[in-house]
Amino acid sequence: xxxxxxxxxxxxxxxxxxxxxxxxxxxxxxxxxxxxxxxxxxxxxxxxxxxxxxxxxxxxxxxxxxxxxxxxxxxxxxxxxxxxxxxxxxxxxxxxxxxxxxxxxxxxxxxxxxxxxxxx
Numbered sequence: 001x002x003x004x005x006x007x008x009x010x011x012x013x014x015x016x017x018x019x020x021x022x023x024x025x026x027x028x029x030x031x032x033x034x035x036x037x038x039x040x041x042x043x044x045x046x047x048x049x050x051x052x053x054x055x056x057x058x059x060x061x062x063x064x065x066x067x068x069x070x071x072x073x074x075x076x077x078x079x080x081x082x083x084x085x086x087x088x089x090x091x092x093x094x095x096x097x098x099x100x101x102x103x104x105x106x107x108x109x110x111x112x113x114x115x116x117x118x119x120x
Contacts, residue, residue, distance in 0.1 A: 001085070001086055001087070001088060001089075001092075001111060001112075002043065002083065002084070002085055002086075002111070002112035003083075003084050003085075003086050003089075003092040003095075003109055003110065003111050003112065004081055004082075004083055004084075004109075004110050004112060005081060005082040005083075005084060005092070005095065005096045005099060005107050005108070005109055006078055006081050006107070006108040006109075006110065007078070007079050007080045007081060007082070007099065007101050007105065007107055008076040008077065008078055008079065008105050008106045008107070008108060009076055009077070009079050009101050009104050009105025009106070010075050010076055010077075010104070010105065011050060011051075011077060011079065013104045013105075025100060028100045029099075029100045029101070032098060032099060032100060033045055033082070036082070036084065036095065040085070041084050041085050041086060041091075041095060042082070042084060042085075043083040043084060043085055044082075044083045045080065045081065045082040045083065046080055046081060047079065047080040048078060048079055048080050050070075051069045051070035051077045051078075052069050052070050053069065054068070054069030054070065055067065055068050055069065056068075056069070076105050076106060079101065079105070080101075082095075082099065083112075089109070089111070092109050092111075093109055096109045
């Protein structure tokens with residue numbers, strides 16, 4: 001079963017790390033991804049740039065509206081994701097708990113919705 005682990009954290013946590021701490025943390029994060037790959041549970045992961053680089057796009061009545069970020073007044077922002085293949089929700093939660101950023105933020109675990117084939 002596929003799950004998306006959405007990583008939310010306060011970006012200033014990483015900003016406060018000295019270069020050595022940041023490098024070690026990056027290595028730990030990449031190492032965790034490699035262990036998930038070896039277990040066959042890793043599908044894909046990406047880190048996101050700062051919310052300041054984001055744009056919100058809306059279509060209303062045929063008109064496009066674009067708002068540049070940051071657009072949310074929240075301490076924690078979405079900072080990345082890991083797409084996994086887990087046995088079940090309990091397995092997905094266990095995998096999420098091992099994500100290094102879970103120590104500083106929150107990992108939202110959400111099952112992937114498989115869109116039914118309309119032609120079936």
